[in-house]
Amino acid sequence: MAMASIAKRKACFLTRNLSNSPSADAFKLSYSLTKFSRRFATSGSEENDVVVIGGGPGGYVAAIKAAQLGLKTTCTEKRGTLGGTCLNVGCIPSKALVHSSHMFHEAQHSFASHGVKFSSVEVDLPAMMAQKDSRFYPYSRRTKSTMSKGMASSYPHPRCQWTPLMVGTLVKADPKETLVIGAGYIGLEMGSVWARLGSEVTVVEFAPDIVPSMDGEVRKQFQRTLEKQKMKFMLKTKVVGVDTSGNGVKLTVEPASGGDQTTLEADVVLASAGRTPFTAGLGLDRIDVETDKGGRILVNERFATNVSSVYAIGDVIPGPMLAHKAEEDGVACVEFIAGKHGHVACVEFIAGKHGHVDYDKVPGVVYTHPEVASVGKTEEQVKALGVEYRVGKFPFLANSRAKAIDDAEGLVKIIAEKETYKILGVHIMAPNAGELIHEAMLALTYDATSEGISRVCHAHPTMSEALKEAAMATHDKPIHI
Numbered sequence: 110m111a112m113a114s115i116a117k118r119k120a121c122f123l124t125r126n127l128s129n130s131p132s133a134d135a136f137k138l139s140y141s142l143t144k145f146s147r148r149f150a151t152s153g154s155e156e157n158d159v160v161v162i163g164g165g166p167g168g169y170v171a172a173i174k175a176a177q178l179g180l181k182t183t184c185t186e187k188r189g190t191l192g193g194t195c196l197n198v199g200c201i202p203s204k205a206l207v208h209s210s211h212m213f214h215e216a217q218h219s220f221a222s223h224g225v226k227f228s229s230v231e232v233d234l235p236a237m238m239a240q241k242d243s244r245f246y247p248y249s250r251r252t253k254s255t256m257s258k259g260m261a262s263s264y265p266h267p268r269c270q271w272t273p274l275m276v277g278t279l280v281k282a283d284p285k286e287t288l289v290i291g292a293g294y295i296g297l298e299m300g301s302v303w304a305r306l307g308s309e310v311t312v313v314e315f316a317p318d319i320v321p322s323m324d325g326e327v328r329k330q331f332q333r334t335l336e337k338q339k340m341k342f343m344l345k346t347k348v349v350g351v352d353t354s355g356n357g358v359k360l361t362v363e364p365a366s367g368g369d370q371t372t373l374e375a376d377v378v379l380a381s382a383g384r385t386p387f388t389a390g391l392g393l394d395r396i397d398v399e400t401d402k403g404g405r406i407l408v409n410e411r412f413a414t415n416v417s418s419v420y421a422i423g424d425v426i427p428g429p430m431l432a433h434k435a436e437e438d439g440v441a442c443v444e445f446i447a448g449k450h451g452h453v454a455c456v457e458f459i460a461g462k463h464g465h466v467d468y469d470k471v472p473g474v475v476y477t478h479p480e481v482a483s484v485g486k487t488e489e490q491v492k493a494l495g496v497e498y499r500v501g502k503f504p505f506l507a508n509s510r511a512k513a514i515d516d517a518e519g520l521v522k523i524i525a526e527k528e529t530y531k532i533l534g535v536h537i538m539a540p541n542a543g544e545l546i547h548e549a550m551l552a553l554t555y556d557a558t559s560e561g562i563s564r565v566c567h568a569h570p571t572m573s574e575a576l577k578e579a580a581m582a583t584h585d586k587p588i589h590i
Protein backbone atom coordinates (compact mmCIF):
# COMPACT_ATOMS: atom_id res chain seq x y z
CA MET A 110 0.00 0.00 0.00
CA ALA A 111 1.13 3.44 -0.57
CA MET A 112 -0.29 6.85 -1.04
CA ALA A 113 1.73 9.59 -2.54
CA SER A 114 1.43 13.28 -3.01
CA ILE A 115 3.31 15.67 -5.20
CA ALA A 116 1.77 18.98 -4.20
CA LYS A 117 3.91 20.41 -1.44
CA ARG A 118 0.96 21.87 0.40
CA LYS A 119 -0.74 18.52 0.31
CA ALA A 120 2.44 16.76 1.36
CA CYS A 121 2.65 19.02 4.37
CA PHE A 122 -0.95 18.35 5.13
CA LEU A 123 -0.32 14.64 5.10
CA THR A 124 2.74 14.96 7.26
CA ARG A 125 1.13 17.23 9.80
CA ASN A 126 -1.88 15.04 10.09
CA LEU A 127 0.19 11.96 10.49
CA SER A 128 2.55 13.28 13.10
CA ASN A 129 -0.31 14.78 15.08
CA SER A 130 -2.34 11.63 14.92
CA PRO A 131 -3.35 10.23 18.29
CA SER A 132 -2.58 6.72 17.08
CA ALA A 133 -2.45 4.10 19.80
CA ASP A 134 0.15 2.10 17.86
CA ALA A 135 2.75 4.37 19.31
CA PHE A 136 5.82 2.92 17.66
CA LYS A 137 5.91 3.98 14.02
CA LEU A 138 8.99 4.44 11.97
CA SER A 139 9.80 6.81 9.21
CA TYR A 140 12.50 5.67 6.82
CA SER A 141 14.68 8.06 4.97
CA LEU A 142 16.08 6.13 2.06
CA THR A 143 19.08 8.36 1.66
CA LYS A 144 20.96 5.79 -0.38
CA PHE A 145 18.99 6.46 -3.50
CA SER A 146 19.25 10.19 -3.89
CA ARG A 147 20.56 13.16 -2.07
CA ARG A 148 17.20 14.74 -2.71
CA PHE A 149 15.37 11.65 -1.65
CA ALA A 150 14.39 12.12 1.91
CA THR A 151 15.08 13.77 5.13
CA SER A 152 12.52 13.54 7.84
CA GLY A 153 8.78 13.54 8.17
CA SER A 154 8.59 17.12 9.31
CA GLU A 155 9.99 18.60 6.10
CA GLU A 156 8.12 19.44 2.97
CA ASN A 157 8.30 16.74 0.34
CA ASP A 158 7.26 16.27 -3.25
CA VAL A 159 6.04 12.78 -2.46
CA VAL A 160 5.17 11.06 0.81
CA VAL A 161 4.78 7.29 0.50
CA ILE A 162 2.91 5.55 3.29
CA GLY A 163 3.96 1.92 3.63
CA GLY A 164 7.31 0.35 2.76
CA GLY A 165 6.02 -2.83 1.08
CA PRO A 166 6.90 -3.82 -2.52
CA GLY A 167 4.50 -1.16 -3.76
CA GLY A 168 5.66 1.58 -1.43
CA TYR A 169 9.42 1.17 -1.30
CA VAL A 170 9.68 0.63 -5.06
CA ALA A 171 7.56 3.74 -5.66
CA ALA A 172 9.78 5.68 -3.26
CA ILE A 173 13.00 4.57 -4.96
CA LYS A 174 11.58 5.41 -8.38
CA ALA A 175 10.31 8.80 -7.21
CA ALA A 176 13.76 9.61 -5.85
CA GLN A 177 15.37 8.46 -9.10
CA LEU A 178 13.04 10.84 -10.91
CA GLY A 179 14.33 13.68 -8.76
CA LEU A 180 11.36 14.05 -6.46
CA LYS A 181 12.02 14.80 -2.83
CA THR A 182 10.47 11.76 -1.23
CA THR A 183 9.85 10.31 2.21
CA CYS A 184 8.73 6.72 2.68
CA THR A 185 7.12 5.93 6.01
CA GLU A 186 6.87 2.42 7.39
CA LYS A 187 5.43 1.36 10.70
CA ARG A 188 7.30 -1.97 10.87
CA GLY A 189 10.90 -2.26 11.92
CA THR A 190 11.86 -3.42 8.43
CA LEU A 191 11.10 -2.52 4.86
CA GLY A 192 9.59 -4.96 2.38
CA GLY A 193 6.06 -5.14 3.77
CA THR A 194 4.07 -8.34 3.80
CA CYS A 195 6.15 -9.79 0.98
CA LEU A 196 9.58 -9.61 2.54
CA ASN A 197 8.64 -9.98 6.19
CA VAL A 198 5.92 -12.63 6.31
CA GLY A 199 4.95 -13.44 2.73
CA CYS A 200 6.70 -14.20 -0.55
CA ILE A 201 10.28 -14.49 0.64
CA PRO A 202 10.07 -16.43 3.92
CA SER A 203 7.46 -18.75 2.40
CA LYS A 204 9.70 -19.49 -0.58
CA ALA A 205 12.62 -20.19 1.75
CA LEU A 206 10.49 -22.87 3.44
CA VAL A 207 9.22 -24.16 0.09
CA HIS A 208 12.84 -24.69 -0.98
CA SER A 209 14.08 -26.15 2.32
CA SER A 210 11.23 -28.65 2.54
CA HIS A 211 11.72 -29.56 -1.12
CA MET A 212 15.38 -30.37 -0.46
CA PHE A 213 14.37 -32.61 2.44
CA HIS A 214 11.81 -34.36 0.26
CA GLU A 215 14.35 -34.84 -2.53
CA ALA A 216 16.90 -36.21 -0.10
CA GLN A 217 14.32 -38.68 1.22
CA HIS A 218 12.74 -39.75 -2.06
CA SER A 219 14.90 -38.87 -5.07
CA PHE A 220 18.60 -38.75 -4.29
CA ALA A 221 19.03 -42.53 -4.09
CA SER A 222 17.76 -43.01 -7.64
CA HIS A 223 20.47 -40.56 -8.76
CA GLY A 224 23.08 -42.65 -6.93
CA VAL A 225 23.40 -40.28 -3.96
CA LYS A 226 22.88 -42.21 -0.75
CA PHE A 227 22.64 -41.23 2.93
CA SER A 228 22.39 -43.44 5.93
CA SER A 229 19.64 -41.17 7.29
CA VAL A 230 18.18 -37.75 6.74
CA GLU A 231 16.30 -35.68 9.27
CA VAL A 232 14.77 -32.23 9.64
CA ASP A 233 16.19 -29.71 12.08
CA LEU A 234 13.15 -27.45 12.22
CA PRO A 235 14.70 -24.61 14.25
CA ALA A 236 17.63 -24.50 11.80
CA MET A 237 15.21 -24.46 8.88
CA MET A 238 13.30 -21.58 10.43
CA ALA A 239 16.50 -19.71 11.21
CA GLN A 240 17.61 -20.08 7.60
CA LYS A 241 14.22 -18.72 6.50
CA ASP A 242 14.58 -15.71 8.81
CA SER A 243 18.12 -14.98 7.64
CA ARG A 244 16.84 -14.59 4.10
CA PHE A 245 15.04 -11.32 4.67
CA TYR A 246 16.38 -9.29 7.56
CA PRO A 247 19.74 -8.66 5.89
CA TYR A 248 17.91 -7.56 2.75
CA SER A 249 16.07 -4.92 4.74
CA ARG A 250 19.33 -3.74 6.20
CA ARG A 251 20.92 -3.55 2.79
CA THR A 252 18.68 -0.60 1.96
CA LYS A 253 20.89 1.38 4.38
CA SER A 254 17.78 3.14 5.51
CA THR A 255 18.04 5.48 8.40
CA MET A 256 15.09 5.48 10.71
CA SER A 257 13.46 8.17 12.70
CA LYS A 258 10.42 8.00 14.91
CA GLY A 259 7.17 9.51 13.78
CA MET A 260 4.50 9.05 11.12
CA ALA A 261 1.33 7.51 12.40
CA SER A 262 -1.52 5.64 10.87
CA SER A 263 -4.23 7.75 9.47
CA TYR A 264 -4.25 6.13 6.07
CA PRO A 265 -5.26 2.79 4.65
CA HIS A 266 -3.14 -0.32 4.46
CA PRO A 267 -3.68 -3.88 3.41
CA ARG A 268 -4.04 -6.42 6.15
CA CYS A 269 -4.92 -10.04 6.38
CA GLN A 270 -8.53 -10.57 7.28
CA TRP A 271 -7.44 -14.03 8.34
CA THR A 272 -3.88 -13.82 9.53
CA PRO A 273 -2.20 -16.90 8.11
CA LEU A 274 -0.78 -19.01 10.93
CA MET A 275 2.27 -19.54 8.83
CA VAL A 276 6.01 -19.18 8.85
CA GLY A 277 6.66 -17.60 12.24
CA THR A 278 3.95 -19.15 14.34
CA LEU A 279 4.74 -22.67 13.26
CA VAL A 280 8.39 -22.43 14.42
CA LYS A 281 9.21 -25.46 16.63
CA ALA A 282 5.85 -26.93 16.13
CA ASP A 283 6.09 -30.35 14.50
CA PRO A 284 2.49 -31.01 13.53
CA LYS A 285 1.49 -34.60 12.85
CA GLU A 286 -1.79 -33.40 11.36
CA THR A 287 -2.39 -30.03 9.73
CA LEU A 288 -5.68 -28.57 8.58
CA VAL A 289 -5.54 -25.85 5.93
CA ILE A 290 -8.44 -23.49 5.37
CA GLY A 291 -8.52 -22.48 1.71
CA ALA A 292 -6.96 -24.08 -1.38
CA GLY A 293 -5.59 -20.79 -2.73
CA TYR A 294 -2.01 -19.68 -3.15
CA ILE A 295 -1.00 -19.68 0.51
CA GLY A 296 -2.89 -22.86 1.41
CA LEU A 297 -1.27 -24.90 -1.35
CA GLU A 298 2.25 -23.51 -0.97
CA MET A 299 2.40 -23.78 2.81
CA GLY A 300 0.28 -26.95 2.89
CA SER A 301 2.80 -28.61 0.58
CA VAL A 302 5.66 -27.46 2.83
CA TRP A 303 4.18 -29.27 5.82
CA ALA A 304 3.19 -32.30 3.74
CA ARG A 305 6.83 -32.62 2.63
CA LEU A 306 7.98 -32.33 6.23
CA GLY A 307 5.80 -35.31 7.10
CA SER A 308 2.56 -33.81 8.39
CA GLU A 309 -0.77 -35.24 7.22
CA VAL A 310 -2.27 -32.25 5.46
CA THR A 311 -5.98 -31.83 4.70
CA VAL A 312 -7.08 -28.75 2.78
CA VAL A 313 -10.67 -27.59 3.25
CA GLU A 314 -11.94 -25.49 0.34
CA PHE A 315 -15.30 -23.80 -0.09
CA ALA A 316 -15.19 -23.80 -3.93
CA PRO A 317 -15.60 -26.94 -6.06
CA ASP A 318 -11.96 -26.63 -7.21
CA ILE A 319 -8.54 -25.74 -5.89
CA VAL A 320 -7.21 -22.32 -7.07
CA PRO A 321 -10.49 -21.42 -8.77
CA SER A 322 -8.79 -18.86 -11.05
CA MET A 323 -6.57 -21.49 -12.74
CA ASP A 324 -7.15 -23.08 -16.18
CA GLY A 325 -9.43 -26.09 -15.53
CA GLU A 326 -7.37 -28.71 -17.36
CA VAL A 327 -4.11 -27.64 -15.71
CA ARG A 328 -5.81 -27.45 -12.34
CA LYS A 329 -7.06 -31.06 -12.57
CA GLN A 330 -3.55 -32.31 -13.30
CA PHE A 331 -2.18 -30.08 -10.53
CA GLN A 332 -4.63 -31.48 -7.98
CA ARG A 333 -3.73 -35.06 -8.94
CA THR A 334 -0.06 -34.20 -8.48
CA LEU A 335 -0.65 -32.73 -5.03
CA GLU A 336 -2.72 -35.75 -4.07
CA LYS A 337 0.20 -37.98 -5.08
CA GLN A 338 2.22 -35.91 -2.61
CA LYS A 339 -0.29 -37.05 0.04
CA MET A 340 -2.23 -33.79 0.35
CA LYS A 341 -5.94 -34.43 0.90
CA PHE A 342 -8.69 -32.10 -0.31
CA MET A 343 -12.19 -31.55 1.02
CA LEU A 344 -13.79 -29.42 -1.70
CA LYS A 345 -17.22 -27.75 -1.61
CA THR A 346 -16.77 -27.59 2.15
CA LYS A 347 -17.06 -24.49 4.28
CA VAL A 348 -15.28 -23.84 7.56
CA VAL A 349 -17.79 -22.25 9.92
CA GLY A 350 -15.96 -22.44 13.24
CA VAL A 351 -12.50 -22.84 14.74
CA ASP A 352 -11.93 -24.00 18.34
CA THR A 353 -8.41 -23.70 19.71
CA SER A 354 -9.32 -23.93 23.39
CA GLY A 355 -7.96 -27.45 23.98
CA ASN A 356 -4.84 -29.20 22.77
CA GLY A 357 -4.72 -28.86 19.00
CA VAL A 358 -7.54 -27.40 17.00
CA LYS A 359 -11.11 -28.32 16.03
CA LEU A 360 -12.72 -27.07 12.85
CA THR A 361 -16.45 -27.11 12.33
CA VAL A 362 -17.25 -27.63 8.67
CA GLU A 363 -20.40 -28.00 6.60
CA PRO A 364 -21.14 -28.56 2.89
CA ALA A 365 -20.76 -25.34 0.90
CA SER A 366 -24.43 -25.61 -0.12
CA GLY A 367 -25.49 -26.04 3.52
CA GLY A 368 -26.25 -29.20 5.52
CA ASP A 369 -25.01 -31.17 8.50
CA GLN A 370 -21.98 -29.93 10.37
CA THR A 371 -19.01 -32.14 11.23
CA THR A 372 -15.86 -31.59 13.26
CA LEU A 373 -12.28 -32.05 12.06
CA GLU A 374 -9.37 -32.27 14.48
CA ALA A 375 -5.67 -31.63 13.99
CA ASP A 376 -2.55 -30.35 15.74
CA VAL A 377 -2.54 -27.01 13.92
CA VAL A 378 -4.59 -25.03 11.48
CA LEU A 379 -3.24 -22.87 8.70
CA ALA A 380 -5.81 -20.18 8.00
CA SER A 381 -5.34 -19.05 4.41
CA ALA A 382 -8.80 -18.02 3.34
CA GLY A 383 -7.85 -14.85 1.50
CA ARG A 384 -6.64 -11.34 2.27
CA THR A 385 -8.63 -8.16 2.14
CA PRO A 386 -7.53 -4.55 2.31
CA PHE A 387 -8.29 -3.14 5.73
CA THR A 388 -9.14 0.52 5.57
CA ALA A 389 -11.77 0.97 8.25
CA GLY A 390 -10.99 3.50 10.95
CA LEU A 391 -7.83 4.79 9.35
CA GLY A 392 -9.01 8.27 8.57
CA LEU A 393 -9.97 7.80 4.93
CA ASP A 394 -13.32 9.32 5.70
CA ARG A 395 -11.61 12.41 7.08
CA ILE A 396 -10.45 13.33 3.61
CA ASP A 397 -13.35 11.57 1.83
CA VAL A 398 -11.31 9.04 -0.15
CA GLU A 399 -13.70 6.74 -1.99
CA THR A 400 -13.58 2.98 -1.43
CA ASP A 401 -15.61 0.08 -2.83
CA LYS A 402 -17.74 -2.29 -0.76
CA GLY A 403 -14.71 -4.49 -0.04
CA GLY A 404 -12.79 -1.53 1.39
CA ARG A 405 -10.47 -1.21 -1.60
CA ILE A 406 -9.49 2.32 -2.54
CA LEU A 407 -10.89 3.37 -5.89
CA VAL A 408 -8.37 4.87 -8.30
CA ASN A 409 -8.31 5.87 -11.94
CA GLU A 410 -5.81 4.64 -14.53
CA ARG A 411 -3.23 7.01 -13.05
CA PHE A 412 -3.72 5.60 -9.55
CA ALA A 413 -5.29 8.88 -8.45
CA THR A 414 -8.08 8.72 -5.89
CA ASN A 415 -11.00 11.10 -5.97
CA VAL A 416 -9.01 13.38 -3.64
CA SER A 417 -6.55 15.65 -5.36
CA SER A 418 -2.89 14.64 -4.91
CA VAL A 419 -3.72 11.42 -3.09
CA TYR A 420 -2.81 8.20 -4.93
CA ALA A 421 -3.10 4.52 -3.99
CA ILE A 422 -1.35 1.38 -5.28
CA GLY A 423 -0.73 -2.28 -4.47
CA ASP A 424 -2.90 -4.62 -2.42
CA VAL A 425 -5.13 -1.83 -1.20
CA ILE A 426 -6.62 -1.16 -4.67
CA PRO A 427 -8.52 -3.54 -6.98
CA GLY A 428 -6.46 -6.01 -9.03
CA PRO A 429 -4.31 -9.07 -8.29
CA MET A 430 -2.81 -9.02 -4.78
CA LEU A 431 0.73 -9.76 -5.89
CA ALA A 432 4.07 -8.19 -5.08
CA HIS A 433 5.13 -7.69 -8.70
CA LYS A 434 1.80 -6.04 -9.49
CA ALA A 435 2.27 -3.68 -6.53
CA GLU A 436 5.76 -2.81 -7.82
CA GLU A 437 4.46 -2.08 -11.33
CA ASP A 438 1.70 0.07 -9.84
CA GLY A 439 4.29 1.99 -7.83
CA VAL A 440 6.57 2.76 -10.74
CA ALA A 441 3.74 3.73 -13.09
CA CYS A 442 2.12 5.89 -10.40
CA VAL A 443 5.20 7.97 -9.63
CA GLU A 444 6.00 8.27 -13.33
CA PHE A 445 2.57 9.79 -13.75
CA ILE A 446 3.27 12.01 -10.79
CA ALA A 447 6.59 13.08 -12.22
CA GLY A 448 4.97 13.69 -15.58
CA LYS A 449 6.94 10.92 -17.24
CA HIS A 450 5.53 8.16 -19.39
CA GLY A 451 7.00 5.04 -20.89
CA HIS A 452 7.51 2.59 -18.05
CA VAL A 453 8.34 -0.81 -19.60
CA ALA A 454 6.88 -4.08 -18.34
CA CYS A 455 3.12 -4.56 -18.18
CA VAL A 456 2.46 -1.04 -19.35
CA GLU A 457 0.55 -0.23 -22.45
CA PHE A 458 0.55 2.97 -24.34
CA ILE A 459 -2.93 4.20 -25.04
CA ALA A 460 -4.39 7.24 -26.71
CA GLY A 461 -2.92 10.33 -25.14
CA LYS A 462 0.33 8.45 -24.45
CA HIS A 463 -0.44 7.70 -20.83
CA GLY A 464 0.71 4.33 -19.60
CA HIS A 465 -1.19 2.02 -17.31
CA VAL A 466 -0.49 -1.35 -15.74
CA ASP A 467 -2.30 -4.05 -17.69
CA TYR A 468 -3.66 -6.45 -15.10
CA ASP A 469 -4.43 -9.03 -17.81
CA LYS A 470 -0.69 -9.38 -18.29
CA VAL A 471 0.38 -9.93 -14.72
CA PRO A 472 1.78 -13.46 -14.32
CA GLY A 473 0.55 -15.66 -11.47
CA VAL A 474 2.70 -18.44 -10.00
CA VAL A 475 1.92 -21.04 -7.35
CA TYR A 476 5.27 -22.05 -5.87
CA THR A 477 4.56 -25.68 -5.09
CA HIS A 478 6.60 -28.48 -6.65
CA PRO A 479 6.02 -28.54 -9.55
CA GLU A 480 5.16 -24.86 -9.86
CA VAL A 481 2.13 -23.69 -11.80
CA ALA A 482 2.44 -20.42 -13.70
CA SER A 483 0.02 -18.66 -15.98
CA VAL A 484 -0.50 -15.48 -17.89
CA GLY A 485 -3.43 -14.29 -19.97
CA LYS A 486 -6.73 -16.09 -20.30
CA THR A 487 -7.78 -19.59 -19.28
CA GLU A 488 -9.60 -21.81 -21.78
CA GLU A 489 -12.79 -21.30 -19.78
CA GLN A 490 -12.46 -17.51 -20.07
CA VAL A 491 -11.79 -17.65 -23.81
CA LYS A 492 -14.84 -19.89 -24.30
CA ALA A 493 -17.01 -17.54 -22.26
CA LEU A 494 -15.90 -14.63 -24.45
CA GLY A 495 -17.01 -16.55 -27.53
CA VAL A 496 -13.58 -16.20 -29.15
CA GLU A 497 -12.62 -18.92 -31.63
CA TYR A 498 -9.40 -20.46 -30.42
CA ARG A 499 -6.90 -23.26 -30.81
CA VAL A 500 -4.91 -25.08 -28.12
CA GLY A 501 -1.39 -26.50 -28.26
CA LYS A 502 -0.09 -28.71 -25.45
CA PHE A 503 3.15 -30.47 -24.70
CA PRO A 504 3.87 -32.75 -21.70
CA PHE A 505 7.20 -32.55 -19.88
CA LEU A 506 7.30 -36.36 -20.03
CA ALA A 507 8.42 -35.84 -23.64
CA ASN A 508 10.97 -33.12 -22.80
CA SER A 509 14.52 -34.40 -22.71
CA ARG A 510 15.80 -32.12 -19.95
CA ALA A 511 12.88 -32.94 -17.67
CA LYS A 512 13.50 -36.65 -18.30
CA ALA A 513 17.22 -36.26 -17.67
CA ILE A 514 16.65 -34.77 -14.24
CA ASP A 515 13.76 -37.12 -13.51
CA ASP A 516 11.33 -34.25 -12.85
CA ALA A 517 8.90 -34.54 -15.73
CA GLU A 518 5.48 -33.95 -14.16
CA GLY A 519 3.54 -31.21 -15.92
CA LEU A 520 2.79 -29.61 -19.26
CA VAL A 521 2.71 -26.42 -21.31
CA LYS A 522 -0.66 -25.31 -22.64
CA ILE A 523 -0.95 -22.44 -25.11
CA ILE A 524 -4.27 -20.92 -26.11
CA ALA A 525 -4.17 -18.87 -29.32
CA GLU A 526 -6.72 -17.07 -31.48
CA LYS A 527 -7.91 -19.51 -34.16
CA GLU A 528 -7.39 -17.35 -37.21
CA THR A 529 -4.39 -15.21 -36.27
CA TYR A 530 -2.51 -17.51 -33.82
CA LYS A 531 -2.28 -14.51 -31.51
CA ILE A 532 -1.49 -15.84 -28.04
CA LEU A 533 -4.33 -15.42 -25.55
CA GLY A 534 -3.08 -17.42 -22.60
CA VAL A 535 -0.20 -19.66 -21.51
CA HIS A 536 -0.31 -22.11 -18.61
CA ILE A 537 2.70 -24.07 -17.44
CA MET A 538 3.10 -26.74 -14.80
CA ALA A 539 6.79 -27.54 -14.36
CA PRO A 540 9.48 -27.48 -11.66
CA ASN A 541 10.57 -24.03 -12.86
CA ALA A 542 7.30 -22.77 -14.36
CA GLY A 543 7.73 -19.41 -12.58
CA GLU A 544 10.82 -18.78 -14.68
CA LEU A 545 9.53 -20.32 -17.93
CA ILE A 546 6.45 -18.10 -17.97
CA HIS A 547 8.43 -15.00 -18.86
CA GLU A 548 8.97 -16.07 -22.47
CA ALA A 549 5.19 -16.26 -22.69
CA MET A 550 4.91 -12.86 -20.97
CA LEU A 551 7.07 -11.27 -23.66
CA ALA A 552 5.07 -12.99 -26.38
CA LEU A 553 1.80 -11.72 -24.95
CA THR A 554 3.10 -8.21 -24.32
CA TYR A 555 4.39 -7.84 -27.86
CA ASP A 556 1.45 -9.62 -29.53
CA ALA A 557 3.55 -12.53 -30.77
CA THR A 558 1.85 -15.52 -32.39
CA SER A 559 2.16 -19.13 -31.34
CA GLU A 560 3.51 -19.91 -34.80
CA GLY A 561 6.16 -17.24 -34.24
CA ILE A 562 7.30 -18.91 -30.99
CA SER A 563 7.45 -22.29 -32.70
CA ARG A 564 9.96 -20.90 -35.21
CA VAL A 565 12.31 -19.44 -32.58
CA CYS A 566 15.43 -21.56 -32.00
CA HIS A 567 15.44 -22.85 -28.39
CA ALA A 568 18.54 -24.26 -26.74
CA HIS A 569 18.73 -28.02 -26.17
CA PRO A 570 18.27 -29.63 -23.73
CA THR A 571 16.09 -27.12 -21.87
CA MET A 572 12.65 -27.08 -20.32
CA SER A 573 11.92 -24.09 -22.57
CA GLU A 574 11.79 -26.42 -25.55
CA ALA A 575 8.41 -27.59 -24.21
CA LEU A 576 7.03 -24.10 -24.88
CA LYS A 577 8.28 -24.25 -28.46
CA GLU A 578 6.72 -27.68 -28.93
CA ALA A 579 3.39 -26.57 -27.43
CA ALA A 580 3.49 -23.61 -29.84
CA MET A 581 4.08 -26.04 -32.71
CA ALA A 582 1.06 -28.02 -31.56
CA THR A 583 -1.20 -25.00 -32.11
CA HIS A 584 -0.66 -25.07 -35.88
CA ASP A 585 1.16 -28.29 -36.71
CA LYS A 586 2.50 -31.39 -34.98
CA PRO A 587 5.12 -31.16 -32.24
CA ILE A 588 8.31 -33.07 -33.02
CA HIS A 589 8.76 -35.18 -29.90
CA ILE A 590 5.29 -36.70 -29.47
Ligand SMILES: Cc1cc2nc3c(=O)[nH]c(=O)nc-3n(C[C@H](O)[C@H](O)[C@H](O)COP(=O)(O)OP(=O)(O)OC[C@H]3O[C@@H](n4cnc5c(N)ncnc54)[C@H](O)[C@@H]3O)c2cc1C
Pocket residue numbers: 110111137162163164165166167168185186187188192193194195196198199200201203260261262263264265266267273275295422423424425430431432433434435476
Ligand atom coordinates in the same frame (compact mmCIF):
# COMPACT_ATOMS: atom_id res chain seq x y z
C1 LIG B 1 2.14 -15.90 3.00
C2 LIG B 1 2.15 -14.99 1.80
C3 LIG B 1 2.90 -15.36 0.69
C4 LIG B 1 2.91 -14.52 -0.43
N1 LIG B 1 3.66 -14.90 -1.52
C5 LIG B 1 3.67 -14.13 -2.62
C6 LIG B 1 4.45 -14.50 -3.75
O1 LIG B 1 5.14 -15.52 -3.77
N2 LIG B 1 4.45 -13.67 -4.83
C7 LIG B 1 3.70 -12.53 -4.85
O2 LIG B 1 3.73 -11.81 -5.86
N3 LIG B 1 2.95 -12.15 -3.79
C8 LIG B 1 2.91 -12.92 -2.68
N4 LIG B 1 2.18 -12.54 -1.59
C9 LIG B 1 1.40 -11.28 -1.69
C10 LIG B 1 2.35 -10.08 -1.49
O3 LIG B 1 3.01 -10.19 -0.24
C11 LIG B 1 1.54 -8.78 -1.54
O4 LIG B 1 0.78 -8.75 -2.72
C12 LIG B 1 2.46 -7.57 -1.51
O5 LIG B 1 3.24 -7.56 -0.34
C13 LIG B 1 1.64 -6.27 -1.60
O6 LIG B 1 2.51 -5.17 -1.50
P1 LIG B 1 1.99 -3.77 -0.90
O7 LIG B 1 3.18 -2.88 -0.92
O8 LIG B 1 0.76 -3.36 -1.62
O9 LIG B 1 1.54 -4.09 0.58
P2 LIG B 1 2.35 -4.69 1.83
O10 LIG B 1 3.47 -5.56 1.38
O11 LIG B 1 1.33 -5.31 2.73
O12 LIG B 1 3.01 -3.42 2.51
C14 LIG B 1 2.28 -2.44 3.18
C15 LIG B 1 3.19 -1.86 4.25
O13 LIG B 1 2.57 -0.69 4.76
C16 LIG B 1 2.83 -0.60 6.14
N5 LIG B 1 1.82 0.29 6.68
C17 LIG B 1 0.50 0.12 6.69
N6 LIG B 1 -0.11 1.19 7.19
C18 LIG B 1 0.84 2.09 7.50
C19 LIG B 1 0.84 3.40 8.05
N7 LIG B 1 -0.29 3.98 8.31
N8 LIG B 1 2.00 4.03 8.27
C20 LIG B 1 3.17 3.44 7.94
N9 LIG B 1 3.23 2.19 7.40
C21 LIG B 1 2.08 1.53 7.19
C22 LIG B 1 2.74 -2.04 6.60
O14 LIG B 1 3.44 -2.22 7.82
C23 LIG B 1 3.41 -2.77 5.43
O15 LIG B 1 4.79 -2.96 5.64
C24 LIG B 1 2.16 -13.33 -0.44
C25 LIG B 1 1.42 -12.95 0.70
C26 LIG B 1 1.42 -13.78 1.80
C27 LIG B 1 0.63 -13.35 3.01
Ligand SMILES: NC(=O)c1ccc[n+]([C@@H]2O[C@H](COP(=O)([O-])OP(=O)(O)OC[C@H]3O[C@@H](n4cnc5c(N)ncnc54)[C@H](O)[C@@H]3O)[C@@H](O)[C@H]2O)c1
Pocket residue numbers: 290291292293294295296298313314315316320321346347348349380381382383384429430431473474475476
Ligand atom coordinates in the same frame (compact mmCIF):
# COMPACT_ATOMS: atom_id res chain seq x y z
N1 LIG C 1 2.65 -17.32 -5.15
C1 LIG C 1 1.99 -16.19 -4.99
O1 LIG C 1 1.99 -15.32 -5.84
C2 LIG C 1 1.24 -15.97 -3.73
C3 LIG C 1 1.47 -16.77 -2.62
C4 LIG C 1 0.73 -16.53 -1.48
C5 LIG C 1 -0.20 -15.51 -1.45
N2 LIG C 1 -0.40 -14.75 -2.54
C6 LIG C 1 -1.43 -13.68 -2.53
O2 LIG C 1 -1.98 -13.58 -1.24
C7 LIG C 1 -3.39 -13.54 -1.32
C8 LIG C 1 -3.98 -14.37 -0.23
O3 LIG C 1 -3.72 -15.77 -0.42
P1 LIG C 1 -4.72 -16.84 0.12
O4 LIG C 1 -4.26 -18.20 -0.30
O5 LIG C 1 -5.01 -16.59 1.56
O6 LIG C 1 -6.07 -16.43 -0.63
P2 LIG C 1 -6.76 -16.95 -1.96
O7 LIG C 1 -7.80 -15.96 -2.27
O8 LIG C 1 -5.76 -17.32 -3.00
O9 LIG C 1 -7.47 -18.32 -1.52
C9 LIG C 1 -8.37 -18.40 -0.44
C10 LIG C 1 -9.25 -19.63 -0.61
O10 LIG C 1 -9.95 -19.84 0.61
C11 LIG C 1 -11.26 -20.29 0.31
N3 LIG C 1 -12.11 -19.99 1.47
C12 LIG C 1 -12.47 -18.77 1.94
N4 LIG C 1 -13.24 -18.88 3.03
C13 LIG C 1 -13.37 -20.22 3.27
C14 LIG C 1 -14.06 -20.99 4.27
N5 LIG C 1 -14.75 -20.40 5.25
N6 LIG C 1 -14.00 -22.33 4.20
C15 LIG C 1 -13.28 -22.94 3.21
N7 LIG C 1 -12.62 -22.27 2.25
C16 LIG C 1 -12.66 -20.93 2.28
C17 LIG C 1 -11.62 -19.49 -0.93
O11 LIG C 1 -12.66 -20.13 -1.67
C18 LIG C 1 -10.29 -19.45 -1.70
O12 LIG C 1 -10.17 -20.51 -2.64
C19 LIG C 1 -3.78 -14.08 -2.67
O13 LIG C 1 -4.73 -13.21 -3.23
C20 LIG C 1 -2.52 -14.07 -3.49
O14 LIG C 1 -2.64 -13.07 -4.47
C21 LIG C 1 0.29 -14.96 -3.68
